[in-house]
Amino acid sequence: MIRSRTSRLAAAALSRRQWTCPACLSKRQYSKQPEKREPPDHRKLGNQQELFMTSVYSPGSPIFLPNGARIFNRLVDFLRKQYVRYGFQEVITPTIYKKSLWAKSGHLENYAEDMYSVTGNKRALDLERTTGCCGTDHAKNEAAVEEDDDYGLKPMNCPGHCLIFASKLHSYRDLPVRYADFSPLHRNEISGALSGLTRVRRFHQDDGHIFCRPSQVEGEIKKTLDFVKTVYSVLRLGVSYRLALSTRPKDHYIGTEEEWARAEDSLKRALDASGMEWTINEGDGAFYGPKIDIVLKDSEGKEHQTATIQLDFQLPKRFELEYQAPAPEYEARGETTDDPELLANYGPVRPVMIHRAVLGSVERLLALLIENYDGKWPFWLNPRQAIILTVNTSDPVVEWADEVRNILLGNKKLQADGLPSLESLSGQTGLAVDMDTTARPLGTKIREAHASGYGLVLVVGEQDAKNQQVSLGKERLSPLETRDRMLRMVDTFE
């Protein structure tokens, strides 16, 4: 059915009004809707569910509201737990770096237009001499640092992670070294291109960098593809995804053609070994190396580029990264030898760097999730996991509802002075549980709770208070049974 623009606008206005009044919305939920729905729009749903907002004072930088922040943090916590399994170590790194760092990394030359500049106050060179060590030759860089009072807001974490790798000596036995980072990143998108969570100036990545031996590249890429598969199946995201290898751009790239060819061959071998179908995007690589893009197809057939795996022979060279290995010439080619004489000879070898992000931009992934779930969150991500409704406002009922909430949250009783004891600080469940003790008809409260997207709607009445239980539909459960069920749903990503 084709609707006129006026009727579409009227429908949109109506739906906006209904969300501001949950009671009306609940009626809409239960009324018949003959009209076909428009495809979900994350900006509209984000507004309706109070997930995020934007401000003219910081265009392109989403402001996450409490509900949005809950989802954001759950996604990040989920990734953090997987990092233990996949051998990543999380680091926390600066937002601004001196321009001399961006000159060293090649960003100033190749990426300056997309970066924000920050100007600092002039600082004495002495201060620089006495502050921490980045692992590189200070004396050599002093001249550059002295004149450098300009900073760049980081658009990527890679140079920071190179500084960490360079800060200590490495043996081949230490590799691979894998760093993960959730830092905010800034890229100077033109204002006309800004939109919701998909085209932004400030965003976060589930960013990671792997420093490995040349012989480990294929294994690391296979592991990363496995990581992607695990995460996407948990998120129940997309009907399918495809892999695309982007090769050397025609011009505007760092390094030699031979280095690019070697990098591309490594990726092709790992792609072949993955058993998945892959295609080539000729000339679409970043200026510093070839990459594998994971392109997700949603239920409407739209494609979204999310995860990226990028091989990089350039940054390790620019940052003079190295590790010690026996038979260094063989090691550098990713080969092994049994010759004891060659093995007795240790020397420096340049590691290969792999940039990788599984979610990609957390903001863009969130936009995809909002639209994919159409606002109906799975329990583990739901910012509204449960609500306790009271049948009336009598003291025993309200007090019992409050106690149930504390049990579900894992809050323990306060001390006589009103402060928590040390022992009571542990045991919080991290569940999101709200309460509605208003003096309104129960039917209204139930409809409103369902319409607001609560995962579980728990009811507490006189009988429940007496029997120390809660009602979940027709079931009667103890608060501890309810809590265990909720935690199980979180653990199994229901």
Ligand SMILES: [Zn+2]
């Ligand atoms: Zn990177």
